[in-house]
Amino acid sequence: MASSSIPNVNVMMDKVKVSASNLFEQIEALGELSDTTPPSITRILYSENDVRARDYVKSLMVSAGLVVREDSLGNIYGRLTGSEDDELSPVVSGSHADAIPHSGKYDGVLGVLGAIEALRAIRDSGLRLKRPVEALMFTSEEPTRFGLSCIGSRAMCGRLDAGYLNSLRDANGTGFLEACRGGGYCKDGATTAEVLEASYVPKGGVHAFVELHIEQGPMLEDEGLDIGVVTAIAAPASVTFDFVGNGGHAGALLMPYRRDAGLVAAELALSVEQWALGTKAVDTVATTGVLQVYPGAVNSVPREAHVEVDVRDIDEERRDGVLSSIIRSAEVIARKRSVEMEHKIVNQDPPAPCDASVIDAVQESANELGLTSRRMVSRAYHDALFMAQIAPTGMIFIPCKGGVSHRPDEFSSQKDMENGVRTLALAMIKLAGVAETCDQEGKEEL
Amino acid sequence: MASSSIPNVNVMMDKVKVSASNLFEQIEALGELSDTTPPSITRILYSENDVRARDYVKSLMVSAGLVVREDSLGNIYGRLTGSEDDELSPVVSGSHADAIPHSGKYDGVLGVLGAIEALRAIRDSGLRLKRPVEALMFTSEEPTRFGLSCIGSRAMCGRLDAGYLNSLRDANGTGFLEACRGGGYCKDGATTAEVLEASYVPKGGVHAFVELHIEQGPMLEDEGLDIGVVTAIAAPASVTFDFVGNGGHAGALLMPYRRDAGLVAAELALSVEQWALGTKAVDTVATTGVLQVYPGAVNSVPREAHVEVDVRDIDEERRDGVLSSIIRSAEVIARKRSVEMEHKIVNQDPPAPCDASVIDAVQESANELGLTSRRMVSRAYHDALFMAQIAPTGMIFIPCKGGVSHRPDEFSSQKDMENGVRTLALAMIKLAGVAETCDQEGKEEL
Numbered sequence A, B: 001m002a003s004s005s006i007p008n009v010n011v012m013m014d015k016v017k018v019s020a021s022n023l024f025e026q027i028e029a030l031g032e033l034s035d036t037t038p039p040s041i042t043r044i045l046y047s048e049n050d051v052r053a054r055d056y057v058k059s060l061m062v063s064a065g066l067v068v069r070e071d072s073l074g075n076i077y078g079r080l081t082g083s084e085d086d087e088l089s090p091v092v093s094g095s096h097a098d099a100i101p102h103s104g105k106y107d108g109v110l111g112v113l114g115a116i117e118a119l120r121a122i123r124d125s126g127l128r129l130k131r132p133v134e135a136l137m138f139t140s141e142e143p144t145r146f147g148l149s150c151i152g153s154r155a156m157c158g159r160l161d162a163g164y165l166n167s168l169r170d171a172n173g174t175g176f177l178e179a180c181r182g183g184g185y186c187k188d189g190a191t192t193a194e195v196l197e198a199s200y201v202p203k204g205g206v207h208a209f210v211e212l213h214i215e216q217g218p219m220l221e222d223e224g225l226d227i228g229v230v231t232a233i234a235a236p237a238s239v240t241f242d243f244v245g246n247g248g249h250a251g252a253l254l255m256p257y258r259r260d261a262g263l264v265a266a267e268l269a270l271s272v273e274q275w276a277l278g279t280k281a282v283d284t285v286a287t288t289g290v291l292q293v294y295p296g297a298v299n300s301v302p303r304e305a306h307v308e309v310d311v312r313d314i315d316e317e318r319r320d321g322v323l324s325s326i327i328r329s330a331e332v333i334a335r336k337r338s339v340e341m342e343h344k345i346v347n348q349d350p351p352a353p354c355d356a357s358v359i360d361a362v363q364e365s366a367n368e369l370g371l372t373s374r375r376m377v378s379r380a381y382h383d384a385l386f387m388a389q390i391a392p393t394g395m396i397f398i399p400c401k402g403g404v405s406h407r408p409d410e411f412s413s414q415k416d417m418e419n420g421v422r423t424l425a426l427a428m429i430k431l432a433g434v435a436e437t438c439d440q441e442g443k444e445e446l
């Protein structure tokens, strides 16, 4: 697959009018659907606000003239039909709208609403494409509710085991199927295996996939560039630890008799940092994002602790080495303190290289739109990681203020968002191809 | 004040019949009033279950023939009148019935229900005392709701500042007065200062105070002894820390750019342990019982952390040295990691030596009842610590299984509880004195 070259981009893109202010307003409106007070955003899978956000996304798709369909998990597709051959596999762009507790308005949301805006602008331009194009909102990219990220895209590429999904529980002990029904999906009594089967997209079912996202890092802003052309997505892994010691009264349980599960967790968190720094590679990151001690009272020695660790690298072997070292360290620390330990590797996914065809389409689009850009690696986890298993895949990054993400002060400017959506629209046009029968000016003026 | 000697203890105590099985049933019944499923007990100040527990305690006092009164904070007194001179200051015994999350049935509760059972047995014996005796349930010995322990006894001895109490907030942001009204107290629109004033007991207002409690340590069980005669209560202090770093996406925020508040908390917890071990004194204990990271998601670098540390020792100077060292370490660690820090010393109370008169009364009672005993230090915090400021004070410990406390498997046997309540009853009789006009057999057979 090679990207089509568009004869007169400037003329065509004068008609494909992206509205950054509409997009900005939509992002603000979606931000209101949060369990915490905006700009702090908390939107948990299948919660009331998640369901309201889904309704809002579907309404925008309909307004943009897209044909909406949802799969049994709640992946939401909005298709622009009327192409030269609507039977061809579509070019797809999308991201997620769920948000971890106390995060921001742009992560994921830009890629969902930006794709809809891109398709709206293409549709309103009158441009006819060779293939259908689709905007897509994935279910649960964030791991907040069930501890597993990218549930929607894992299911789409057939990488999610029904038994494993059934084994997951949220903080209230609710299982996935029950939660899914609570969100208004899989109401027909289907089993988890049937739900996953119904969400599956075979290889070739998507012609190309491209995801627009804020960088979530400082590089573009620091270098004063408009667009990041993503060449690979770093390989993420995560592991949870549960420790059980003795616990007791903080005054009465003397130091020599303690088996303090909280101190095991503390030592482990510092060890996680040491292993990440130990590779001496800037690409290795390891984080103890969850550290809970139980019962959690000032006058009670922690009897139990729960720790969740995230490890990423662009080098899979190095990442796996750090992960193994962290688990070994946890075992050593727990043994030293006579504390029981259990661990579970939640995910350990391979990195995804982006496809040359999509990289080229994005790079050419940025160039032709007169935007500055650089090639870069995505260090964050995205649904594109899994889409890469069934389709040629790429990503477009735009700058975000201070490189900040997963925080209420996450921000991208309207100008940067406009640059991103225009690049996305043009790349999708290139990937879908312009119909021969098209009577758009750019073509006529050839 | 010297304890009265009782001419024929065996004859008298044959009439003062303590029922361990009634006490056991009452402890079980109170255990049902819990926010968590028994044997895990959670009973938070002024919560629904705390109010129900108060009603239950008052009903037991009434059944035991005691005259019930409550102060504006909810300290509950049950008085046995009919003494030789009811105008004399009473001998008081009591403890608390609130329980930290996921703790046990015996901590505090034994001392409340045990005192009521002791007074019931004295009353039913027909024995007449020189002074009135009282059973007392203190408000909020545990610091769970407002981070401050012994609110009831601090107020009684005039050691609680209204401004400070007003500054405290529970996890939902509720202030003390509002919570107090929620529990059914201080309904009359009184200010905090007026509430505290109304709870104050002047020095001399209590003739003697003795608290019965489970040991919360392994010493009595290990040595096979029945009774611990407490000679001093270790000096507790606690300090809270709040750290603010940068936070961000666990994949995108590279290691050199992190200011991870969770790692500051982890280092501090280990430093707390090191400072406690560093005194080389078995009596020094320091605990990081609360360690919270925020936002607390696996893929988010901790932006904030909250830590609560408890330090105790029988040597006040040494305890204060450890506390200062911990705060200095926190400052060094936070500075090293470029994380902002705030700290607050929540309490830093002096240790309380017990009064010779009460120690002697307890020791003689154990001896005369044929029980084995030892002198010991209370390493845990008790309301007795504050009662010692207004009255001659002592404590009686009984063994608890494995030295375990603040846990669901906290346990004392009926035999040990019976020994404790009989010792308490006899010590109270000694401290209150037997009336000259008394026609009980032990006296008659002189």
Ligand SMILES: [Mn+2]
Residues within 6 Å of the ligand: A107, A108, A142, A406
């Ligand atoms: Mn995210």
Ligand SMILES: [Mn+2]
Residues within 6 Å of the ligand: A096, A107, A108, A141, A213, A381, A382
């Ligand atoms: Mn995202």
Ligand SMILES: [Mn+2]
Residues within 6 Å of the ligand: B107, B142, B406
């Ligand atoms: Mn306690």
Ligand SMILES: [Mn+2]
Residues within 6 Å of the ligand: B096, B107, B108, B141, B213, B381, B382
């Ligand atoms: Mn207690």
